[in-house]
Amino acid sequence: QKEVEQDPGPLSVPEGAIVSLNCTYSNSAFQYFMWYRQYSRKGPELLMYTYSSGNKEDGRFTAQVDKSSKYISLFIRDSQPSDSATYLCAVSPVLNYGQNFVFGPGTRLSVLP
Amino acid sequence: GAGVSQTPSNKVTEKGKYVELRCDPISGHTALYWYRQSLGQGPEFLIYFQGTGAADDSGLPNDRFFAVRPEGSVSTLKIQRTERGDSAMYLCASSLNSGRAGTGELFFGEGSRLTVL
Numbered sequence: 001q002k003e004v005e006q007d008p009g010p011l012s013v014p015e016g017a018i019v020s021l022n023c024t025y026s027n028s029a030f031q032y033f034m035w036y037r038q039y040s041r042k043g044p045e046l047l048m049y050t051y052s053s054g055n056k057e058d059g060r061f062t063a064q065v066d067k068s069s070k071y072i073s074l075f076i077r078d079s080q081p082s083d084s085a086t087y088l089c090a091v092s093p094v095l096n097y098g099q100n101f102v103f104g105p106g107t108r109l110s111v112l113p
Numbered sequence: 114g115a116g117v118s119q120t121p122s123n124k125v126t127e128k129g130k131y132v133e134l135r136c137d138p139i140s141g142h143t144a145l146y147w148y149r150q151s152l153g154q155g156p157e158f159l160i161y162f163q164g165t166g167a168a169d170d171s172g173l174p175n176d177r178f179f180a181v182r183p184e185g186s187v188s189t190l191k192i193q194r195t196e197r198g199d200s201a202m203y204l205c206a207s208s209l210n211s212g213r214a215g216t217g218e219l220f221f222g223e224g225s226r227l228t229v230l
Contacts, residue, residue, distance in 0.1 A: 004155070008153060041226075042224075043204055043206070043222050043224055044156065044204075044219075045220075045221065046218045088155050088156075098144065098146045098158070098208060098219050099158050099161040099169045099171070099172070100158075101158065103155025103156050103157070104155050105153060105154050106154075
């Protein structure tokens with residue numbers, strides 16, 4: 001079993017839809033949870049991070065963590081064509097050590113105008 | 114520049130050749146990371162520098178891979194005797210701090226895409 005799993009997609013939705021992206025992890029030692037967005041042929045950029053179970057909201061984006069089931073989600077409201085990208089979840093036992101980050105394979109999202 | 118700069122953006126080489134990939138981090142960022150991203154996969158950690166020294170090189174796959182950061186800024190990833198399996202996107206990231214309180218946000222460059230024929 002891989003440490004972090006994501007449905008690779010591609011996921012296609014119409015503009016304005018609510019998007020749900022999901023990620024599961026296997027090791028309960030992971031305490032920090034991040035979502036990175038990666039546009040085609042670009043490097044990843046951090047969208048959100050959280051370290052507790054529950055929801056964290058930032059504009060149109062909401063990150064949700066359920067540590068008991070080792071399940072994390074990213075919701076995008078009012079999706080836009082500019083949201084079309086690959087979304088990578090990342091987990092880590094500590095926040096400030098990038099060498100400990102474990103990335104999922106990413107879910108490719110396409111928002112159609 | 115304002116972001117992490119990586120050169121070359123694309124590199125095509127032949128099996129057995131030597132390759133160098135360069136990373137220029139954000140000014141003032143002391144932590145620098147190299148990752149490798151294969152097609153359809155997430156980035157995988159290779160090596161981490163804090164200042165000039167390699168604080169963690171546990172992700173380097175074998176001794177054909179080596180990286181330096183002699184002055185604590187620019188870093189070079191060196192791959193000897195390249196193999197077809199080395200073909201991937203090599204990403205560099207920098208961070209303002211590591212091991213202290215902070216967001217831990219990594220700022221990635223656009224990557225160097227290596228193709229070994």
